[in-house]
Amino acid sequence: MKKAHIGFMAVAAVASLALSACGGASTGGGASENSVVIDMWSGSEDDTAALNAQLAIAKEEHPELDITMRTAPWGDYFTKMTTNMASGNMACISGMNSGQLSGYTAGFQALSEADLKTAGLDAADFAPGALEILQNKGEMYGVPFDMSTMLVYYNADQLKAAGAKTPEIGWTFEDFEQTAKAATTKGKMGLGIGMGDFQWQALPISRAGVQPVTEDGTLDLTNPDFVKASEWYGDLVTVQKVAAPVASASDAGWGENQFSSANAAMAVDGTWNAVGYLNNDPGFEAGMAPLPAGKNGSLGLVLGSGFGLAKDCKNKDAALKVLGSLLGQKSQDYIATSGRSYPARLSSQPLYFETIDAKYRNQVKSTFEAAFENVQGQRVSDNWSKVGTFIQPNLVSVYNGQDTMAKVLDSAQQQFAK
Structure with a gap:
């Protein structure tokens, strides 16, 4: 995909x-x-x-x-x-x-x-x-x-069939939950849950309005706002049940694959995959929207x-x-x-949109422009690659209800905040 x-x-x-x-x-x-x-x-x-x-x-x-x-x-x-x-x-x-x-x-x-x-x-x-x-x-x-930055991609056909509201620029996390719940029907899920660093962290970062690393590179996985938002994300599987649990840690692209195979109505992925999702193999009508806004607005990573x-x-x-x-x-x-x-380069960006199929061009342009309005450079700690390697397999246990996001983040903080 x-x-x-x-x-x-x-x-x-x-x-x-x-x-x-x-x-x-x-x-x-x-x-x-x-x-x-x-x-x-x-x-x-x-x-x-x-x-x-x-x-x-x-x-x-x-x-x-x-x-x-x-x-x-x-x-x-x-x-x-x-x-x-x-x-x-x-x-x-x-x-x-x-x-x-x-x-x-x-x-x-x-x-x-x-x-x-x-x-x-x-x-x-x-x-x-x-x-x-x-x-x-x-x-x-x-x-x-x-x-690039992260977006929410959606299956417009699936949302329409379920009578769910379509994501749009300016939507909120309340809107997101309503759409995910409405689209979870007839064996289909509202969201493909993420396993990759960017795919699972994007919604918690936007919801909390904070990154899990401070500006000076200090690991901050136990920041209360980030922990709360991350627990909310895990609860989408275990409590709200709008996303299916991940089969194994080897399913690194689980959420994206669930979406591209039309088993989930939404997924979070990067702008770099926009064209691929619009021209998906199953042939469903796809769309995209910026990350939903939390209480402090929408925060994305550039x-x-x-x-x-x-x-x-x-x-x-x-x-x-x-x-x-x-x-x-x-x-x-x-x-x-x-x-x-x-x-x-700012002056070159309009040329990119000219390469997009005319029927998608306006949506891609408006979504990209809105998504890049409030972004921060990704902050990483010196041990950041080790953090991701540790957290990813543990997400399987979180999504299966065998562990909590708070415990996983605390464990990572204890091991890698050096």
Whole structure:
């Protein structure tokens, strides 16, 4: 069901040969002051072609520089980055995803306004919240090429058959519960419950109006408001019974699959999957809405991927110029017109909507614009990846009524708040 997305993907194994073959070619990502190496993950031949198109733009704009790009599959990419960080051999420019950043900040240099100016970039060129995507503890370690957030997707046919209210911009959690209850009928569920970090946390964060990590990177899973909202989320399965329990921890995409197979009327997933859900295989009429609003409004996370500079890059000014081209108007317009992802540059975003089928275009545009109105960059602790690895399998016990969300969050807090 999920479509390949340049910011969230797994990629062709053949690409790893390019990265491993070049891994020891130069110290600090460049053999000379005119050489700039770019490392990036890629998910398919199409993804590699898209990266090469952006590389061509950088080469055209900076013919005086020798610019090369190395690619590898998602998992291999980060394994190689770990090795390169340890050896001081990161490429001068490296791709980075918001969810992975906390584990790799030691390898990147913080970027200043002066750095952006050297790159020919202006913070005002990017959508509100976009430059928070690759920030950690208040420092910016990269500039995003795309941005995304979480939405509620719904099966309009199922809601209509059940006489349930259709989600819309400005709806509340009371509206959400009414829709979920009404749609839970005739063997169908109102919601596909989430297992992935973003999929299960999105509604509790919006309901509580707070993230489970503080601005300075301190783990805050036991924040009373977040715990209360998370317990409400678990109760959708055990108390309100508008969602089916998850069969096993291996069902990482349980909620999304329940929705895409027409067994659940709603699911929470990212904007990156909008086109895939609209053109779903069962052929039901799908729609989307921003996250419902809690007592303090609706709060979403702004997510995405981009490029940063290695801390040990020997030719920083040249790398910044290339960074500017990779994130400049031409490259961002290319990403937008290809329909591959939603660009971070504000002026390029309207071009993305032109790639959407005309019958969905207005809904996608209005939903995206509303969803991105109140977003924060995702805050993560130093042990954030371990937190997710611990919580996910325990969600099965929560959804089956064998454990409570409060206990799971408290246990994670005790183990990983270090």
